Amino acid sequence: MLPDSELGAVLGVVRRCLAADGGLPVTGEPSFVNRRYDGPGTVRIGAYEQGRLVACGAARPYAHRWSLVGAVDPDFRGRGLGGELLDRLMTAAETVVQVETEALTPAAEELFHARGLRQVFAEDVFRLGPEVPPEQAALPDGIRVEEWGEETRGAFCQAYCASFADRPGYPGLTLEQWVSWLVEDDFRPDASLLARDAAGAPVGFVVCAEGFLVQLGAVPAWRRRGLGRALAAAALARLRAAGDAEVFLDVNVNNPASAALFRGLGFTGVSRRARFERR
Numbered sequence: 001m002l003p004d005s006e007l008g009a010v011l012g013v014v015r016r017c018l019a020a021d022g023g024l025p026v027t028g029e030p031s032f033v034n035r036r037y038d039g040p041g042t043v044r045i046g047a048y049e050q051g052r053l054v055a056c057g058a059a060r061p062y063a064h065r066w067s068l069v070g071a072v073d074p075d076f077r078g079r080g081l082g083g084e085l086l087d088r089l090m091t092a093a094e095t096v097v098q099v100e101t102e103a104l105t106p107a108a109e110e111l112f113h114a115r116g117l118r119q120v121f122a123e124d125v126f127r128l129g130p131e132v133p134p135e136q137a138a139l140p141d142g143i144r145v146e147e148w149g150e151e152t153r154g155a156f157c158q159a160y161c162a163s164f165a166d167r168p169g170y171p172g173l174t175l176e177q178w179v180s181w182l183v184e185d186d187f188r189p190d191a192s193l194l195a196r197d198a199a200g201a202p203v204g205f206v207v208c209a210e211g212f213l214v215q216l217g218a219v220p221a222w223r224r225r226g227l228g229r230a231l232a233a234a235a236l237a238r239l240r241a242a243g244d245a246e247v248f249l250d251v252n253v254n255n256p257a258s259a260a261l262f263r264g265l266g267f268t269g270v271s272r273r274a275r276f277e278r279r
């Protein structure tokens with residue numbers, strides 16, 4: 001069991017993995033790492049070489065299951081450390097085991113399959129860097145946009161529900177549930193836009209946080225008419241004008257339409273977040 005005094009060393013290993021494998025910058029922040037390595041009931045283990053922490057992992061009880069994370073320093077891979085960590089954590093954990101990764105590598109995928117874990121979720125992290133020129137994309141005729149506000153958030157939620165209803169796993173959130181999920185400290189109402197048609201009906205939306213495009217949607221009747229692309233381009237222009245040099249977003253691997261849209265705007269993939277499960 002790794003002592004609390006090793007949490008700084010854990011952060012060091014995680015950051016070296018982030019630099020080598022890619023991933024969202026937030027995954028290298030102490031708060032993100034501590035949530036996974038330092039909660040109540042968490043089992044934390046590590047491997048050392050000449051007194052230096054070179055691999056670490058944790059199993060934490062989470063919503064009726066055990067969630068496992070692990071990291072092997074890039075210089076110490078290919079020696080069986082990841083497999084050893086995983087085996088020990090799976091033994092320590094009880095009931096349903098879910099393994100989380102913020103940057104799936106081919107070696108990790110092979111290891112998870114070899115241990116009987118199956119992928120239950122995967123999304124690609126995309127990044128738009130400051131070197132990509134801004135995209136100008138006109139809104140389709142008859143469309144006007146409004147910013148997020150107290151008086152528009154209900155219409156944003158209508159656009160969200162109508163756009164996402166045909167997505168696999170659509171949770172059917174109420175306005176309150178969606179807003180409390182969406183609006184956190186870094187939410188950016190100025191870069192969150194609602195599209196209305198000529199009759200005023202909500203037909204598309206985009207919502208953003210600092211340096212992050214959270215969701216984009218166009219209702220089915222308005223798809224393939226340039227609405228999604230124009231909303232995304234307008235939101236990106238606002239984020240950039242406010243000083244966000246880079247913008248990230250996640251796209252589920254089962255959403256090739258969305259991936260094509262964002263690649264077309266200059267985004268490139270930086271990592272794959274995934275969850276694997278063993279029952």
Ligand SMILES: CC(C)(COP(=O)(O)OP(=O)(O)OC[C@H]1O[C@@H](n2cnc3c(N)ncnc32)[C@H](O)[C@@H]1OP(=O)(O)O)[C@@H](O)C(=O)NCCC(=O)NCCS
Nearest residue numbers: 163215216217218223224225226227228229257258260261
């Ligand atoms: C993804 C989505 C927002 C696209 O909106 P849209 O208004 O239809 O997109 P656009 O017309 O602006 O298309 C822009 C580009 O995206 C890509 N694209 C859009 N829909 C596509 C599809 N069904 N298949 C393949 N590529 C597609 C194309 O590259 C397209 O450019 P093109 O028309 O020149 O080929 C819309 O399909 C949607 O709301 N889906 C459900 C919600 C969702 O998945 N949101 C994204 C995740 S946050």
